Amino acid sequence: MRRAERQTDDAYAMRLFEQVEWVSVATTGPDGPYVVPMTPIIVGPTIYLHCASEGKRLDNLHHDKRVCIACVGSSVVDKHQFSMEYESAIAFGSIEFVDSREEKKIVLDALSRRFTDHCAKETSEHIERLADSTVVLKVALTSITGKIRKRKDHYT
Numbered sequence: 246m247r248r249a250e251r252q253t254d255d256a257y258a259m260r261l262f263e264q265v266e267w268v269s270v271a272t273t274g275p276d277g278p279y280v281v282p283m284t285p286i287i288v289g290p291t292i293y294l295h296c297a298s299e300g301k302r303l304d305n306l307h308h309d310k311r312v313c314i315a316c317v318g319s320s321v322v323d324k325h326q327f328s329m330e331y332e333s334a335i336a337f338g339s340i341e342f343v344d345s346r347e348e349k350k351i352v353l354d355a356l357s358r359r360f361t362d363h364c365a366k367e368t369s370e371h372i373e374r375l376a377d378s379t380v381v382l383k384v385a386l387t388s389i390t391g392k393i394r395k396r397k398d399h400y401t
Contacts (some may be wrong), residue, residue, distance in 0.1 A: 258334035258391030261318045263287045270294065271313040279376035285314070286356045292354045292384040293343070303380065310339040312384065313365065336389040343381040352381050 249298075262268065262285050271280045281302050285292040292314065296302060318332040342347055350372055355369040 251391070253332075253334075253391035253393055255389050255391070257393075258336070258389045259287070259290070259292075261332060261334040261335070261391055262292055262314075265316045266320055268314050268376075269315040270302070272302055273309045273311065274301065275308055276282065279305055284356065286352050286359075288352055288355050291373055292338075292386065293355075294340075294382040294384065295353065295356065296380050296382070298378060298380050305331035306340050306342075306382070310341075312340055313337050313343070314384065330394055332391070332393045334389065334391040336384065336386055337364075338384040338386040338388075341383040341385055345385050346376055349376045349379065349381045 266284065267282045268285050269280050270336065271278055273279070279301055283294045286295065314336045316334050318334070319330075321330040326384045343352070353372045353376060354369075357372060361368050
């Protein structure tokens, strides 16, 4: 990392992935790179993603399982410094397609609890219906880093 003084520890970066509603996931296919927004699902120390059973992202992942995932937790324009305050994280890894119905249900349950905890019964029924048709992707991380820039108060 070029600005090492802004680097966070891995745990901070993982917490950022837990807090954001969406991430940018980069894949590579025969035609080149492709980036798509996705919702991360964190179960234990693992980042999961989910998607429909067809599309360019899956075509790319069948071509090359490597991914780069980036997120920005917060950002604020710092007009006095002509810069930005921000916190961000980036992860590299390779995708493993989750085949286990039980693992899929655990991941989808974690996703639903995060966004729809108020209707657990309906969510459970929905997961049961869609577990077989939903693609769940497990990210085998090779690296994760976080970066933060806070405002300098010398001009206030």
